[in-house]
Amino acid sequence: MSDTKFAQQGMSFRQSVEHMVDHAIEIMDLDAGIGDALKVCKSVIQVSFPVEIDGHVEIFTGWRATHSDHRLPSKGGIRYAPIVDQDEVEALAALMTYKCAIVDVPFGGSKGGLIIDPKKYERHQLEAITRRFARELIGKGFMSPAKNVPAPDMGTGPQEMGWMTDTYRNLFPDDINYMGVVTGKPVEHGGVRGRNEATGRGVQYALREFFRHQDEVKSAGLEGDLGGKRVVVQGLGNVGYHAAHFLQTEDDCKIIAIIERDGAIVNPEGLDVDNVALYLRETGGVEGYEDATFQADGSSMLELDCDILIPAAMEGVITHENADKIKARVIAEAANGPVTYSADQKLQQRGVVIIPDAYCNAGGVIVSYFEWIRNLNHVRFGRIDKRFHEARGQKIITAIEMATDTKIPDWLKESIACGADEFDLVRSGLDDSMRLGMQEIIEKRRSNEKIEDYRMAAYVIAIEKIARTYRDIGY
Numbered sequence: 497m498s499d500t501k502f503a504q505q506g507m508s509f510r511q512s513v514e515h516m517v518d519h520a521i522e523i524m525d526l527d528a529g530i531g532d533a534l535k536v537c538k539s540v541i542q543v544s545f546p547v548e549i550d551g552h553v554e555i556f557t558g559w560r561a562t563h564s565d566h567r568l569p570s571k572g573g574i575r576y577a578p579i580v581d582q583d584e585v586e587a588l589a590a591l592m593t594y595k596c597a598i599v600d601v602p603f604g605g606s607k608g609g610l611i612i613d614p615k616k617y618e619r620h621q622l623e624a625i626t627r628r629f630a631r632e633l634i635g636k637g638f639m640s641p642a643k644n645v646p647a648p649d650m651g652t653g654p655q656e657m658g659w660m661t662d663t664y665r666n667l668f669p670d671d672i673n674y675m676g677v678v679t680g681k682p683v684e685h686g687g688v689r690g691r692n693e694a695t696g697r698g699v700q701y702a703l704r705e706f707f708r709h710q711d712e713v714k715s716a717g718l719e720g721d722l723g724g725k726r727v728v729v730q731g732l733g734n735v736g737y738h739a740a741h742f743l744q745t746e747d748d749c750k751i752i753a754i755i756e757r758d759g760a761i762v763n764p765e766g767l768d769v770d771n772v773a774l775y776l777r778e779t780g781g782v783e784g785y786e787d788a789t790f791q792a793d794g795s796s797m798l799e800l801d802c803d804i805l806i807p808a809a810m811e812g813v814i815t816h817e818n819a820d821k822i823k824a825r826v827i828a829e830a831a832n833g834p835v836t837y838s839a840d841q842k843l844q845q846r847g848v849v850i851i852p853d854a855y856c857n858a859g860g861v862i863v864s865y866f867e868w869i870r871n872l873n874h875v876r877f878g879r880i881d882k883r884f885h886e887a888r889g890q891k892i893i894t895a896i897e898m899a900t901d902t903k904i905p906d907w908l909k910e911s912i913a914c915g916a917d918e919f920d921l922v923r924s925g926l927d928d929s930m931r932l933g934m935q936e937i938i939e940k941r942r943s944n945e946k947i948e949d950y951r952m953a954a955y956v957i958a959i960e961k962i963a964r965t966y967r968d969i970g971y
């Protein structure tokens with residue numbers, strides 16, 4: 497993946513990220529040594545291991561990179577994909593470092609990848625492969641609750657995270673904090689409610705906050721709120737589905753096109769995201785979906801006339817070649833690295849607003865942070881104080897009714913006397929983090945005329961925070 501689109505432009509994914517960081521460092525008054533220390537990937541391992549599949553031995557190869565450990569644990573997903581390499585894993589690990597800093601999650605940055613097409617394997621085979629991969633990472637010091645905590649990414653989900661946690665627990669049965677070794681686990685096995693939807697939910701919260709700043713919306717050439725905005729989504733997987741679903745059902749956006757592996761479906765009146773997701777699950781593609789026109793050349797639909805484009809599949813899809821043809825006024829980078837460095841320059845010249853990946857898809861790591869805290873605390877959020885807050889709300893209602901001699905309507909009573917459960921608290925924490933992140937980015941861009949766009953503002957914020965840590969505690 498990174499091989500193709502990025503290499504065609506003579507620049508790898510990692511180099512593309514480094515270019516963006518270099519640009520940010522240039523406009524900051526930063527000691528050159530700190531810039532160099534910041535960019536380098538601290539450690540990376542490659543593992544190759546055999547697994548018996550249907551009587552044959554297959555060799556699998558994967559990587560885990562730790563880009564930074566100024567805060568521990570280092571954090572980042574593990575992706576399963578047919579094409580993944582060390583360069584891509586290092587680029588993604590670097591993005592994790594900046595992402596955590598932007599949204600104030602106290603983790604370093606890491607990432608992992610395994611060369612595999614998970615669709616080709618049965619469940620028990622995937623379990624054997626995942627458990628073996630986890631043993632390799634644990635044995636080499638690249639997976640533990642204190643130092644390096646994986647999460648899901650492309651091609652992995654709660655199931656793989658559950659197997660990894662169990663593998664660690666079997667190796668370290670005395671580690672009372674074993675649950676914190678991985679995030680994105682099934683809720684029944686230490687996961688936190690709201691993690692699965694978190695990245696897509698975060699994309700929705702990022703867009704909501706952007707649309708609260710009408711001067712910014714106007715400068716993008718748009719107006720009004722999210723209601724009725726025409727949205728194109730690429731990739732209806734975990735991130736793309738949840739972003740599209742929430743934007744459609746809660747913000748009245750029109751999802752006018754969905755681009756998947758086999759092509760794109762388009763309906764200017766809006767697609768029913770849940771129906772399309774069901775169809776995709778049943779048939780493996782979007783071709784043949786009723787109520788829409790099908791385009792075999794799916795990626796050409798990135799150029800469709802729309803207000804918001806959400807690339808949520810993979811890196812390097814908006815490039816030097818198609819950047820000038822993109823008509824969206826706002827690009828919300830739900831995927832990591834969907835816009836290459838040269839495409840970024842072109843889009844910026846045309847005034848297209850890009851909500852950058854390092855902030856836009858941070859919802860996953862924010863809620864992973866909540867899950868990790870929950871695991872170390874050994875208690876579900878809301879378990880201790882939910883009923884206490886409900887009882888207090890009830891007393892406030894009674895006091896108001898007695899003092900004013902009026903009845904508060906039942907619907908209002910219910911919301912006042914409602915204690916927050918884990919879902920409510922996770923959503924509230926995610927919303928708060930995404931709002932603050934966007935506000936900080938907007939303010940930073942306005943504070944310095946050399947900072948031309950949100951991506952640069954986001955990197956400057958991240959680099960300032962990381963540099964401060966380096967100055968305080970050393971490298």
Ligand code: NAD
Pocket residue numbers: 573648649650651652695730731732733734735736755756757794808809810811830831832857858860861
């Ligand atoms: P996923 O595997 O659940 O979904 C990816 C979707 O994209 C699938 O529906 C797949 O069919 C589709 N797709 C793949 N190749 C495509 C192509 N060439 N054209 C169109 N569609 C294509 O993966 P995900 O977890 O949703 O991750 C998507 C992106 O978001 C990745 O860049 C990932 O790094 C990033 N991300 C994910 C998380 C997370 O919590 N899962 C967090 C942060 C960032």
